[in-house]
Amino acid sequence: MMNRRDLERHLQAFFDGTLEDEHFAALQEVLRRDPEARACYREYLHLHHLLSFRAKGPDRLPADLLEEIMPPAPPVRFPRRGRWMLAAAAVVALLATLAGSMMAWRQSQRPPLRYTASPGTDISVTSELAPTGQRAQGPFLEPGSQLEIGDGTMELEFSSGVRGIVRGPASFRLYRKDLLELERGTAWFHVPEKAADFKVSTPDLILKETGAEFGVIADPAFLSEVHVFHGSIEATSRHGRRTSKRVGAGTAQAAEDTGEWQEIPVRRGRFLTSLPGVEPESNVIVSKESSPVDRAYENEASADDLLTGIVPLTTGWKLQNNASPLELTDGIHGAGFQKVQGDMVQGAWTTVGATAEYRLGIGPNGAGYNITMIRSLADWENVGFGNQAWTMEVKPVGRDWMPLASVVYDPLPAQLTSGGSTKVTVTGKDGRLAQGIEAIKVTAGRVPGSVQHGFVWRELDVFGAPADVPVTGSGRE
Known part of the structure; x- marks a missing residue:
């Protein structure tokens, strides 16, 4: 029986292409017999997918969060040509064996995020899982999806119970079911206690919370802001000294370029907590x-x-x-x-x-x-x-x-x-x-x-x- 540490080490080597042939048979056997091992494999497969599409363009995933979800890699060893070819063939065989079960598993899962737009909202959804330029179908987002809002407002319902309202113009990407990067926009979130470790990232800060109601404003031309209405959240700056701060209910902070925090007045009125029936026209x-x-x-x-x-x-x-x-x-x-x-x-x-x-x-x-x-x-x-x-x-x-x-x-x-x-x-x-x-x-x-x-x-x-x-x-x- 393979313990968790050895399993993760073998999976990392498998996706790196460095798994020795004598360990491949053992990994294949444990994946066939153990449902928990297969779940761990799916997590690594998803991580491998994230890293793959990161390599195709700008590095958009925050380094802090990447380090958090990425396990330490074992030392890379370069096998002889024969072993490399055997490992490559084994990779193909394992992927073929698990492809059908992976597809069935994915289809049986509840989508991690459902969205609803107010009347007249201008939106565009793309997915890293779909061909370039192809729009995703249906009011759901899978990990790797990017959503753009022009004028209008959108409600987000996560499978974890997290609820959010995002006002345009806005742009955000769903990295995982519990990790959303808000590149631009004004967003309000309610995070229930059961949604442990839900995170929101902006170009300036990272927010980690369990059981809180808060608003976040992200704009490339201005400091990112977090406004907490109930509970508390941990906010970490992504610049300068990268300091962290616990922001409590009834307070607000802006992330300065130096990595320090600036206390600002809390502004509940800047955030919507429900979809408007009709989008107000700007005067x-x-x-x-x-x-x-x-x-x-x-x-x-x-x-x-x-x-x-x-x-x-x-x-x-x-x-x-x-x-x-x-x-x-x-x-x-x-x-x-x-x-x-x-x-x-x-x-x-x-x-x-x-x-x-x-x-x-x-x-x-x-x-x-x-x-x-x-x-x-x-x-x-x-x-x-x-x-x-x-x-x-x-x-x-x-x-x-x-x-x-x-x-x-x-x-x-x-x-x-x-x-x-x-x-x-x-x-x-x-x-x-x-x-x-x-x-x-x-x-x-x-x-x-x-x-x-x-x-x-x-x-x-x-x-x-x-x-x-x-x-x-x-x-x-």
Whole structure:
């Protein structure tokens, strides 16, 4: 009888093509007699399949998780030609013997993931098991499947009992029944206690949990975020120092590029927990302009918008060379580097994840402010600092924060000798962008190619007026 350790060692050598012929007969016999050994073989076969399609393209499986599921390989020995041919023939024989039973076993298993899309959701599903370009059939995903969501929302039901809601645009891959890589998107998950060791990976972090409700946001231009609503999860950064952190209920963390963690406000309102009956149509219109000329939009900075004169609550900005987030809303575009003595950077110098929160207040009518337009100007002489990437949240009076706009605009080259300007304008389709707002928060994103992914934000202007809602003795109407 072969023990588990010897079985795994022989299976590893078998798939590596290094199993000695005298051990092959013993392996074949134990697989024929022992159901548990055959189950172990199927696990190795699946792992071998994963490694095979990884070798065909970019390395998408996180190294941390690969090390976790991949057993140590024995030393590789190179058999003589005769032994190699015999081992190869034995491999073919074993695969032929087990092919029928493997197919029957696969068909008898419940699919690891079923999905349901809300009406109008744009999706595309492909599988590594299917020929290139062939779409998978049916509302199920097998390991190796990739799913893309354009506009819309999707519900995920795992055979383990895990449930998730993913909002597009999104892209994710199912590696195993308990391992999902979210490359991009906003997703909510409920993991029951019985679904031990369910994991979610993003380009920035790995989440391991048993019995938790949480949300995760992944976007290449911004820091990955995890928001925990019930239970707790273990979060590990995939960058820098690769630190791990236990994130508890009612808290949220963002994974910084250094491998450290940044505490952020928990935002339940950013996640859906059920499919919407009808996908809401966005009211936001984003227009973008760029110029290779430095300071091309310097005359468009406003000194009388809603943010003028407000001192924001800030985190994470670079303050070298007299750069300051206070200059983001001062109504002055600013000159180039060292053009003004004593103030070498006349603008705000971002880092990925830097924030500024502006508290408008409830206004003269107690109903906050109606926002009609946002204008953002970035500019610099070189290194891609004239591009821009940011998100904006707004807080209606007496309610929770909600996302308003997300911008990634990088038309300017990042070479040391290239500079220029960008302008982004955000409006609403009906002329009304956001209603009854008492606070605004911006978070700087990641500009591809620029130094440390930052940019020089010259001006952020938010236009609008007090919400005109009559106030009676019984409160707002």
